[in-house]
Amino acid sequence: LAVGPVGGWSVVSGELAAWDPSFLDPLALGGGALLGLVGIGLGSPGNPHILVRYMSIDDERQLRFAAVTGTLANVLMGMGAIFIGLVGRAYFPEIGLLPAQDTENLYPLLARETLHPAVFGMVVASIFAAIMSTADSQLLVGASAVVRDLYEKGIRKGEEVPQRHLVILSRAVVVALVVAAVILGWAAEELVFWLVLFAWAGLGAAFGPPLILALYWRGTTRAGVIWGVLTGATVTIIWYLTPALKDRMYELIPAFILAGLVTVVVSRFTRPPADVDEVFEILRGADRPPQPPRAPEPGGDHLR
Template sequence: VEWFLFMYYAKRLRTFSERYDCITVPDFFAERFDDKNGSLRIILVVIFLVFMVSYVSSQFVAGGKAFASSFGLAQNTGVMITAAIILLYTVLGGFLAVSLTDTIQAFFMIIALVFLPIIAIYDMGGWSIVMGELRMQDIGFVDPTALGFGAFIGFIGIGLGSPGNPHILSRYMSIDDPKQLKYAAVVGTVWNVMMAGGAILIGLVGRAYFPEVDMLPGSDTENLYPLLAQNQLHPVLFGIVIASIFAAIMSTADSQLLVAASSVVRDIYDKLIKKDEEIPQKTLVLYSRIVVVLLVIISLIFGLVAQNIVFWLVLFAWAGLGASIGPTSILALYWKKTTKAGVIAGLLTGTIVTMIWYFVPVLKNNLYELIPAFTLSWLATWGVSKITQTPDKLEEHFEELTRE
């Protein structure tokens, strides 16, 4: 999925965005389907806000847990400190600052995720010792075939969320030179494989090191990473691990806040409410900062209420955005017969199915909601597009752009 996005999807999205001066994801959909009444913009912004609040709140809670397990602070205090830090530099810095800090933070993340499991395995006596301990606990920890079919498909299908998450798409749209995408594909794919592999190793080593969940603070498995680092590493290296945790949190939350705020201000206020007026750039920036503050407050409140489900909040938000925007954006970029009605059907189907699947235990426990929601959203977009008509003008624009 990563390779497809960088090599094909991102290039075409960048071409469309540059031609029609699209800054946000709703901009792209509005221009692609001549959304004169603003219905696409409104639906997309609502979807952003619903799932982004869940996503950002989960980052705040993760920061609170890191503060609690590493420095002994109360978790609520840690959540509020995390929110304050992210708010401060997101509001003051903007997109350029976020891009630069994300690059620096990525190095902290890769160092911690690669070196922590290697050092921990060495200190425990080697890979064979770790595997032996895991076998004694449960043979399923070392047997890839022990995964159920639903879990296996869910793991594989997580990648489907990437083409639907706007904080990822905004980076594709803003790249300076599309020719650099092939280099980004290599770096991004290798980087993600290394980080994912490191995270899996940390989970396996952590299970061997802490056989019982009661050995973790609050019996919370999400405290494993900092506690393992604290037990295994020199204080300087432990500091790098803690920095990597906050790097992951901040690099995700800041991008999501900026994307959500810019969509509200540009796509609702500028393009719909004040569409016939020239709004000064300073005013738009001010309003964007106000929206960021409001989103942080809402996400903070939600995070303080739902503190024990960080992992599930992330998966829920990833699924909701991926299942609604992913199929519709792919078809919008690659199928000229895609219609506005089809996209609306796909957006609503992906959102509704994600929510229903997530809140029905018998469904959620058997298959990750992204898979059925993505599939049904794709079918809805395709099916409704087949029975509705695409204006000739839009087909001509599509063919012109795809020839470039």
């Protein structure tokens, strides 16, 4: 919709090349930057606000469909964001043409310039819908971590805590998280984006590899998972705080790889749970379609 009015993609690419040829060069920022851009998807398996959607699915037989659909949607959104940036640069070559000189205003401004007002309203509504969809998941995960993991299972371990008390405390934590997020976003606007990328890398590298291995490899052990989590988190922090490393590659890539390797190595030298075969049989059964009940054999005591 945005490319058509300016004469097609050839016109857009021509304007971008005339302005700066590096806009169309995927290796302009180096191979490490390109690898980091592609590998940013590795953070998905380790982020709780994404995992909780699979964990709360009503029918486990729909997990494969949900995973494929979610992956395709993420690919389309990622490619769409890249092309919106390219087309937007052709529409507005100077950042001074954007409201408040803020590149985050490009998407709604481009929609306003190219779409019917009614469709533009739907685009703006979709932005807020996407924000709320992510925010509510993260707030619920954060409140659950504080109330269930820290308070109920830690501070009040072994005690019977009234459900009403937990609900009230959860709501209070949600409000506190919202207030803290608003203050942080207001006081450190430029820092928020980098904090999001850092948190995405830390969670993805710490929990992603052990989780994937635990689901698909029978040899994964408790010690392997613990060391994998520690490795992913530690490498992410060290890589992020080392300018020479941070400038070469997004910290998620090396941290994810090393966390997976450590999980495998430690698991090789430790013993898996005794019921691992039983657990994997349950997982396999959940992946199979339901089987019709078998008819009783002739002469068998099927009423017993």
